[in-house]
Amino acid sequence: MTDVEYIRAFRADNQAVITRFYNEYRSVFVRDIGKFYHILNTELMAEIYQETVIRVWRNIATDKLTEQNLTTSLAGYLFSVGKYVAQEKFREANREPLTDNEETGLRAAAPLWEEETEQEKAVRKAVYAMGEPCAPLLLHFYWDKMSWEAIAQQLHYKDAESAKTQKYKCMQKLKGYFSHANVI
Amino acid sequence: MELEQDIELAIRERGLREMLVREEARVRQAVHRRTVRRWALGGSGTLAVAAILVLAVILVPTIKTMHQYSTQYVASIETEAFRGGDEMSMKLCEAMVKMKRGQWVEAERIADTLLEQTADSEDEEDIDIRQSAEWIKALCLMHNGKIFSARKLLKRIAAGDSYYSPLAEELLR
Numbered sequence: 001m002t003d004v005e006y007i008r009a010f011r012a013d014n015q016a017v018i019t020r021f022y023n024e025y026r027s028v029f030v031r032d033i034g035k036f037y038h039i040l041n042t043e044l045m046a047e048i049y050q051e052t053v054i055r056v057w058r059n060i061a062t063d064k065l066t067e068q069n070l071t072t073s074l075a076g077y078l079f080s081v082g083k084y085v086a087q088e089k090f091r092e093a094n095r096e097p098l099t100d101n102e103e104t105g106l107r108a109a110a111p112l113w114e115e116e117t118e119q120e121k122a123v124r125k126a127v128y129a130m131g132e133p134c135a136p137l138l139l140h141f142y143w144d145k146m147s148w149e150a151i152a153q154q155l156h157y158k159d160a161e162s163a164k165t166q167k168y169k170c171m172q173k174l175k176g177y178f179s180h181a182n183v184i
Numbered sequence: 185m186e187l188e189q190d191i192e193l194a195i196r197e198r199g200l201r202e203m204l205v206r207e208e209a210r211v212r213q214a215v216h217r218r219t220v221r222r223w224a225l226g227g228s229g230t231l232a233v234a235a236i237l238v239l240a241v242i243l244v245p246t247i248k249t250m251h252q253y254s255t256q257y258v259a260s261i262e263t264e265a266f267r268g269g270d271e272m273s274m275k276l277c278e279a280m281v282k283m284k285r286g287q288w289v290e291a292e293r294i295a296d297t298l299l300e301q302t303a304d305s306e307d308e309e310d311i312d313i314r315q316s317a318e319w320i321k322a323l324c325l326m327h328n329g330k331i332f333s334a335r336k337l338l339k340r341i342a343a344g345d346s347y348y349s350p351l352a353e354e355l356l357r
Contacts (some may be wrong), residue, residue, distance in 0.1 A: 013196060019207055026211065046212075050204045056202055061193060113257055120190055127194035135198075142192050143199025 003074040005069045009046060010060040022053055025078060035081050037090070047088060052082040119178075126177055134170035141167060217273065218312045250326035250334060254357070257323060258283045272298060272313045279320050283327075292324035315346040322352070 001009075001017070009017035029052070030045045039045055058079055059065040070077065114125075130138070136155060140146045148160035157163040261280050264352040275298055282291035298317035318341055325334035341352035 013200070015203060016207055018200070022204060023211065030326070046208050050201065050208065053204060054197060054200055058193070058197060119187070120194075123190040124194045124197065125199055127191065138195045139199045139202075142195040158292065167214070171188070171191065175187060178187060 003070060006074055007060055007065070007067050007070070010057050015144075018053075018057070025075060029082060031077065032079070033086055036083070036087050039086070044089070046081065048086050052078060052085045055081050055085065069102065122178065123174075126174060130170075130174075133166060134173070137163065137167055138170055214309060217270075218309075250331060250355075251329065254283075254323040254327040258327075264283065272301070272310075276313065276316055276320070279317075283320070288324050288327045292321055292328065295321040295324060315341075315344070315348060318346075319348040319351075322348075 001021070006017065006021055010021075024048060029049050030042070033048065034040070034045050039048075056065070056074075059081075065077070072080070127138075133155070137151065140151045140154060141148075146154070148163050151157070152160045152163040155163065157166065188231045258280070261284065275294055279291045279294040279298075282288070282294065298313055299321065302314040302317070303312070306313065318337065322334055322337045322341060325331075325337060335356065336357050338352040341348050342356055343349075
């Protein structure tokens, strides 16, 4: 697949293609980034790789990375972001602040990278903490792109309307959480 | 509106993360099965490839015939590691059990079936099965006295990039 095809598939949350991309670059990423940073721990490397792929996906999903502004290969971009993620993991582990030069170097290594807003961080935290019944419902709708009929059947709702009503309640609950927290 | 977009993005990201975690687990399990399969067929779960090569180098000069080599090699195979595996792993196990019982013709037949089933596949698991089945077939050919066919197959294995290539190279020398 070409880089353009991958970017379009990422934007559309094409799970089969994203999985293919993940497997295509996994072993060389783990080997090269692992060698570069002397990381022998395979679980840590897997964590770094997953986080890297997620960040690449996020940049595509938010149009920070597009077919037009990709200046290297997508694999090259993946590795740039991977180095940034690996550095972040070290920074978290060592709990030392970066110097200005290190910060500049990291940003150069991960083009098109912007820090998340406080709202984005808070939203992620709330969404990851979600349980039943909201998590499976919202995941089926937004990530799996299932129809309401399919969602109702999968999650044993009376009908599609009942599922839609529950979705509305879940979204209101999430929005209400942020209103109370005065995040927005 | 912005909050709703952030929520949607976070939900999709969660879906992606959960999918990648599952995929990573699946990949690791496949790698583990391949490793277990290779160590079992390699004769010992604790021998490194280098140790197996050393063993092969020591064994080959002292074994008078390919027949003797294949008999002694099969004696060291562990079949326990294959219990509970998928269908093709179980077939590999069956072939090895047949060899251990001296049923070399039946073992070769099973290896041929596995080779047919995985012939054109590019799936990593299938490639791994195919390489193991080729090695079993080579052992069977050696044991059954089909020396020229055995040598031809060993040359193919040696020329490939499989776990058994170094073993085949040593045997050919």
